[in-house]
Amino acid sequence: MQKLADLKVGIKGEMCMISDPELEQKLLEMGCTPGEKIQLIRKAPFGGPIAILVSSYILSIRKDDAEKIAIKLVKNE
Amino acid sequence: MSRMKVKIALAGNPNSGKTTLFNALTGLKQKVGNYPGITVEKKVGKAKFPKEIDAEIIDLPGTYSLFPKSMDEKVAQQILCNDEDVDYPDVTVVIADATNLRRSIFLLTQVIDLKMNVVLALNMVDIATKKGVIVNVDLLSKELGIQVVAINARKRKGIEILREAIINAVYKKPIKPFLSVRKLFKTVIERVNEIRGKENDYASFLALCKQEISGESLNRCAINQLCKANDLIPERVQAKETVKRYKEIDEIMHLCVKKGRPTGKYQLTKSIDDILIHPIFGYVVFLSILFAIFQAVFAWSEYPMDLIDGLFVQLQTFTSNSLPEGLLNDLVVNGILAGLGGIVIFVPQIAFLFAFIAFLEDTGYMARVSFITDKLLRGVGLNGRSIIPLLSGAGCAIPAIMSARTISSWKERLITIMVTPLMSCSARLPVYTLIIGLIIPAEEFMGFNLQGLVLMAFYLIGFVAAISIAFLMKFIIISSERSYYIMEMPSYKIPDWKTVMYTIVEKVKVFLFDAGKIIIAISIVLWVLSSFAPGNKFEKIEEKWAGKVDAEMHIAAEKLEASYAGMIGKTIEPAIKPLGFDWKIGISLITSFAAREVFVGTMSTIYSVGDENIQSIQERMKSVKNQETGEAFFTPAVGISLMLFYAFAMQCMGTVAIVYRETGHWKWPAIQFLYMGALAYLSSFIAYQLLS
Numbered sequence: 001m002q003k004l005a006d007l008k009v010g011i012k013g014e015m016c017m018i019s020d021p022e023l024e025q026k027l028l029e030m031g032c033t034p035g036e037k038i039q040l041i042r043k044a045p046f047g048g049p050i051a052i053l054v055s056s057y058i059l060s061i062r063k064d065d066a067e068k069i070a071i072k073l074v075k076n077e
Numbered sequence: 078m079s080r081m082k083v084k085i086a087l088a089g090n091p092n093s094g095k096t097t098l099f100n101a102l103t104g105l106k107q108k109v110g111n112y113p114g115i116t117v118e119k120k121v122g123k124a125k126f127p128k129e130i131d132a133e134i135i136d137l138p139g140t141y142s143l144f145p146k147s148m149d150e151k152v153a154q155q156i157l158c159n160d161e162d163v164d165y166p167d168v169t170v171v172i173a174d175a176t177n178l179r180r181s182i183f184l185l186t187q188v189i190d191l192k193m194n195v196v197l198a199l200n201m202v203d204i205a206t207k208k209g210v211i212v213n214v215d216l217l218s219k220e221l222g223i224q225v226v227a228i229n230a231r232k233r234k235g236i237e238i239l240r241e242a243i244i245n246a247v248y249k250k251p252i253k254p255f256l257s258v259r260k261l262f263k264t265v266i267e268r269v270n271e272i273r274g275k276e277n278d279y280a281s282f283l284a285l286c287k288q289e290i291s292g293e294s295l296n297r298c299a300i301n302q303l304c305k306a307n308d309l310i311p312e313r314v315q316a317k318e319t320v321k322r323y324k325e326i327d328e329i330m331h332l333c334v335k336k337g338r339p340t341g342k343y344q345l346t347k348s349i350d351d352i353l354i355h356p357i358f359g360y361v362v363f364l365s366i367l368f369a370i371f372q373a374v375f376a377w378s379e380y381p382m383d384l385i386d387g388l389f390v391q392l393q394t395f396t397s398n399s400l401p402e403g404l405l406n407d408l409v410v411n412g413i414l415a416g417l418g419g420i421v422i423f424v425p426q427i428a429f430l431f432a433f434i435a436f437l438e439d440t441g442y443m444a445r446v447s448f449i450t451d452k453l454l455r456g457v458g459l460n461g462r463s464i465i466p467l468l469s470g471a472g473c474a475i476p477a478i479m480s481a482r483t484i485s486s487w488k489e490r491l492i493t494i495m496v497t498p499l500m501s502c503s504a505r506l507p508v509y510t511l512i513i514g515l516i517i518p519a520e521e522f523m524g525f526n527l528q529g530l531v532l533m534a535f536y537l538i539g540f541v542a543a544i545s546i547a548f549l550m551k552f553i554i555i556s557s558e559r560s561y562y563i564m565e566m567p568s569y570k571i572p573d574w575k576t577v578m579y580t581i582v583e584k585v586k587v588f589l590f591d592a593g594k595i596i597i598a599i600s601i602v603l604w605v606l607s608s609f610a611p612g613n614k615f616e617k618i619e620e621k622w623a624g625k626v627d628a629e630m631h632i633a634a635e636k637l638e639a640s641y642a643g644m645i646g647k648t649i650e651p652a653i654k655p656l657g658f659d660w661k662i663g664i665s666l667i668t669s670f671a672a673r674e675v676f677v678g679t680m681s682t683i684y685s686v687g688d689e690n691i692q693s694i695q696e697r698m699k700s701v702k703n704q705e706t707g708e709a710f711f712t713p714a715v716g717i718s719l720m721l722f723y724a725f726a727m728q729c730m731g732t733v734a735i736v737y738r739e740t741g742h743w744k745w746p747a748i749q750f751l752y753m754g755a756l757a758y759l760s761s762f763i764a765y766q767l768l769s
Contacts, residue, residue: 021316026146030563034320044354045360045449047452049448049452056176057565057567058565059563059565060563062562065561
């Protein structure tokens with residue numbers, strides 16, 4: 001288990017848990033459901049938002065919020 | 078023969094091609110209005126259907142679900158949930174992007190569960206196929222229990238079949254809910270139905286999740302008690318349902334969608350993003366694009382503007398010669414035509430500016446700009462999403478302020494609304510263009526058009542002011558609400574030219590007709606004020622100069638000074654003298670409080686009144702002399718001071734009205750009006766005193 005915010009660009013993982021109920025609701029409806037595969041694809045400069053690939057689209061969220069998202073790493077195929 | 082009336086609502090995620098489909102279904106037969114009571118822009122169109130059907134389509138704001146996170150999403154939810162709403166549709170068309178199906182279907186299934194007549198318009202199936210995502214449309218239709226039509230909105234493909242499907246859907250409700258909330262939460266849903274007095278399981282489920290249902294005053298107390306009695310926490314209820322819904326969707330996706338390798342589309346987007354979101358190049362590119370836009374707006378508009386200018390001069394000469402001499406002739410030529418010419422001339426610049434903004438939004442670039450600016454904007458109390466209102470503010474503050482509705486935090490939205498009018502809108506463009514043409518030589522500076530550079534500097538000043546004021550407000554406005562930035566970054570695409578064209582036509586129309594009406598009215602009032610004087614002052618002036626050298630010129634000048642307009646200008650002159658303005662500019666400042674672009678019309682009216690020759694406005698203003706020094710009146714100091722005043726002052730009734738409606742309180746437009754006025758006066762004062 002790792003925090004989404006700590007991942008390096010290119011790393012793939014699986015959504016595990018979002019420790020903040022308000023954030024969780026918002027991300028769930030965007031398709032970030034438990035077990036869903038994601039990939040960190042970009043970090044904005046100067047500690048800005050991060051972008052993840054989820055259900056074949058790119059979603060950007062703030063780094064602070066990514067701190068609250070637990071990820072299970074999956075091996076690159 | 079009575080025609081069948083059908084109301085159609087178009088719903089879908091942002092970036093799903095919704096607006097393109099709307100344009101495809103309606104053509105140019107559309108109008109923009111407001112939903113009753115609220116100001117969300119409501120786009121309604123007449124759809125082209127067989128003659129016996131009178132079909133009206135509403136383009137709902139883009140939304141990801143029926144759990145609204147922002148104001149515009151709430152509008153979509155309210156219309157879909159309230160079967161007594163005037164806009165409640167007979168058929169809802171949900172548009173989904175086939176390359177992004179999983180998330181799009183989430184909204185669709187929620188709409189199905191509201192027991193609505195639904196058609197799924199599956200956009201870009203052909204492109205998805207090319208990218209290795211193969212969707213079995215027939216199977217999808219069977220699994221969902223609704224009609225699914227493969228379309229390509231841009232290429233206008235499948236639109237005919239979609240029309241047929243819409244007609245078929247009028248009497249065809251989905252057979253069963255996609256996900257039975259009744260099964261999931263047992264008797265609780267039934268109880269909420271009873272509390273609401275309405276039988277709609279999914280609407281009741283939304284009410285259970287703390288959502289408001291428009292047109293109903295929910296008995297919150299009863300619902301809260303119900304939750305307590307059943308040991309339910311609304312947030313958990315919603316999360317559980319969402320997860321379950323996605324599980325069901327994933328099963329259908331597994332059946333109906335075959336996926337190849339990561340798509341080429343994503344790869345292309347990735348390579349473009351490598352540059353556009355680069356820590357250094359990203360910002361360089363962004364600034365360069367802005368720079369290029371302003372250079373282009375200035376350079377490309379020059380030719381059409383000269384053309385329009387020449388046309389109006391000819392029109393004025395022609396009218397002046399063909400109408401009998403007298404008051405009517407004077408009113409038409411120097412009042413109405415002069416004012417009108419001052420407006421029409423700026424249509425090319427406004428069209429180009431809106432074309433660029435629409436283009437940037439349509440390509441998906443705006444989402445990137447907000448991605449790389451969120452950190453900076455957040456530091457000053459704004460949000461990455463604020464960049465869209467701010468940049469659109471360079472076009473017009475009114476739609477820009479409305480676009481701030483996508484910002485979910487009230488504080489960030491409010492600050493965005495408060496500072497957006499500082500961005501230099503297209504109404505300032507005429508003022509800037511006119512004055513820059515007067516005081517800045519048309520030379521090249523380091524290979525760039527110098528006038529274009531100065532223009533850009535003024536846009537920059539507006540932006541810097543907006544950021545600084547936002548930063549101050551961050552500390553003044555207190556809010557405990559959390560701020561979010563959850564945003565989709567759409568794949569890059571070549572913009573749909575027709576959609577861009579519609580946007581331009583729409584904006585130019587608003588500028589010409591809405592602003593034009595005010596301008597014509599003010600031009601006439603102004604002409605009256607400057608053509609008449611109390612008592613017999615005009616006669617006295619004519620007597621005084623009768624038979625003397627240069628009489629015509631002196632009579633004209635003294636008449637204007639003696640007129641009602643002159644009196645008003647003179648009254649405020651002491652207050653604006655420290656800014657370098659005389660009573661003639663004073664008149665323009667007063668008329669400009671309705672709308673800034675009136676300045677140009679006023680200037681042309683003031684300077685053409687009593688003038689024998691019809692010249693273009695700039696020529697006229699250039700020849701104006703300072704009565705004290707005898708040199709040109711419009712010195713750089715006066716010009717800069719005047720432009721700064723227009724950059725900061727809140728001279729737009731439309732914006733005041735929209736801020737009131739968007740914030741729901743007079744307090745905010747009042748504060749905005751005062752702070753912007755103070756800023757304008759102070760900066761003009763300092764600039765003039767330093768430069769002169």
